[in-house]
Structures are given as C-alpha cells and as structure tokens.
Amino acid sequence: MKLFGYWRSLAAFRVRIALNLKGQPFEVVSTDLIKGEQFDPEYLKVNPQGVVPALITDSGEALTQSMAILEYLDEAFPAPALLPEDLMARARVRALCMIMVADMHPLVVPRIRKYVTQDWGHSEEELGAWIGNWTKKGLEAVEAHLTDGGHSGKFCEGDQVTMADLCLVPQIGAAMLFKIDITPYPNAKRIFDECMTIPAFFDARPQAQPDFPEDMK
Numbered sequence: 001m002k003l004f005g006y007w008r009s010l011a012a013f014r015v016r017i018a019l020n021l022k023g024q025p026f027e028v029v030s031t032d033l034i035k036g037e038q039f040d041p042e043y044l045k046v047n048p049q050g051v052v053p054a055l056i057t058d059s060g061e062a063l064t065q066s067m068a069i070l071e072y073l074d075e076a077f078p079a080p081a082l083l084p085e086d087l088m089a090r091a092r093v094r095a096l097c098m099i100m101v102a103d104m105h106p107l108v109v110p111r112i113r114k115y116v117t118q119d120w121g122h123s124e125e126e127l128g129a130w131i132g133n134w135t136k137k138g139l140e141a142v143e144a145h146l147t148d149g150g151h152s153g154k155f156c157e158g159d160q161v162t163m164a165d166l167c168l169v170p171q172i173g174a175a176m177l178f179k180i181d182i183t184p185y186p187n188a189k190r191i192f193d194e195c196m197t198i199p200a201f202f203d204a205r206p207q208a209q210p211d212f213p214e215d216m217k
C-alpha cells in the first residue's frame with residue numbers, strides 16, 4: 001500500500017500505527033504541508049480535499065479520512081482487532097476517538113493556523129494561545145474519560161490496544177511538540193508511555209519518518 005502523509009501530520013500518524021499493528025507494509029509518499037504540496041493538482045486527484053492522509057490500497061483505490069482508513073484496515077485485516085468486542089466498549093472507544101479527531105485536531109491544522117494568522121492577522125503568540133487552549137480543553141475531556149468511568153486499563157479501554165490509543169498517542173505527541181504541559185493529564189501520559197513501548201507505535205512516531213527535518217533531530 002502507499003500512504004500519502006507528512007512527518008508531523010497527526011492523522012497520518014494514526015494510520016501509520018494501524019498499518020504497523022496490522023503488519024501491512026507500506027510506502028510513504030511525503031506531502032509537505034508547509035510548502036503546500038497538498039494542493040498540487042496531482043495530489044488533488046488522489047484527495048480532492050487537499051489534506052493528508054490518503055491511502056492507496058492494494059487494489060489501487062484511494063481512501064481518505066484517517067478514521068475511515070482505520071475502520072477499513074480493521075475490517076480488511078481483522079487481527080489484531082482495534083475495536084473491543086463489547087458493544088458499549090466499542091462506543092466508548094469511538095467517543096474518545098471523536099473527541100480527538102473531530103473536536104481537537106481540526107482546530108490546529110495548517111489551514112486553520114494560516115487563516116488565524118494570515119487572513120485574520122493574529123500574531124504567532126496569539127496562535128500559540130489558540131492552539132494551547134483547544135489542546136488543553138480536549139485533553140481535559142480525554143483525561144476525565146480515562147479517569148472517571150473506570151474503563152481504562154493499560155490502554156484507553158481496558159488492556160487492549162484500540163483505535164482510541166491510535167488517536168491519543170499522536171495528540172499527546174503533538175502537545176509535547178507544542179510544549180504544552182501534560183502533567184495535568186496523568187492517565188493520558190501513562191497510556192502514551194505504555195504505547196510507546198510497542199514497536200508499531202514507536203516506529204510510527206514523527207521523528208522516525210524519512211521526511212523529519214534534519215535541523216530538528
């Protein structure tokens with residue numbers, strides 16, 4: 001398979017972890033979001049939305065939207081399962097994913113940052129406050145779910161790696177990259193650390209990607 005992604009894309013990070021867990025080899029096509037390569041006409045034929053990731057499956061079809069791709073991979077390659085068997089647990093996992101994928105991540109993507117600074121004229125400092133605010137609000141909600149319901153174990157839902165962990169790890173990684181204090185989210189951090197002991201997660205980290213910038217190593 002072929003994955004259009006970028007080292008610092010949280011959505012592509014989710015998909016890399018899933019492909020690794022499923023033992024599916026893939027070729028990475030780096031799409032530089034800072035240079036605007038997501039808007040190249042050739043790429044827009046793959047994903048008309050102009051965002052990464054996009055996965056070209058073995059049958060040559062393009063899939064977009066990281067959650068749709070995770071669901072596809074889980075159905076196409078059932079082991080190890082990324083959703084629990086229990087109906088309520090499945091719903092809880094999907095709810096956690098949605099906090100991060102639908103309510104947190106879209107507020108900090110490049111097109112939003114560009115809009116806030118270039119179109120609305122806000123400073124880098126104000127942009128930092130924007131990113132910090134929405135990241136903290138989201139992580140507070142995630143942490144409350146991991147703490148209060150009593151359903152988290154080694155991972156977000158019990159002791160099984162699920163899609164929720166695939167969403168959590170990039171989100172915590174990004175918070176650390178943005179230098180946001182994550183000590184108020186001890187369960188989220190604990191699960192992040194646990195996941196990072198698993199090669200499928202560790203190998204998918206931004207720093208391990210071929211397009212990770214030399215000057216950040």
Ligand SMILES: N[C@@H](CCC(=O)N[C@@H](CS)C(=O)NCC(=O)O)C(=O)O
Nearest residue numbers: 009010011051052065066109110111
């Ligand atoms: N909901 C989408 C989000 C896709 C998305 O926004 N990806 C970001 C990188 S993480 C992107 O390509 N942004 C390009 C831009 O904002 O111009 C998914 O989960 O796949």
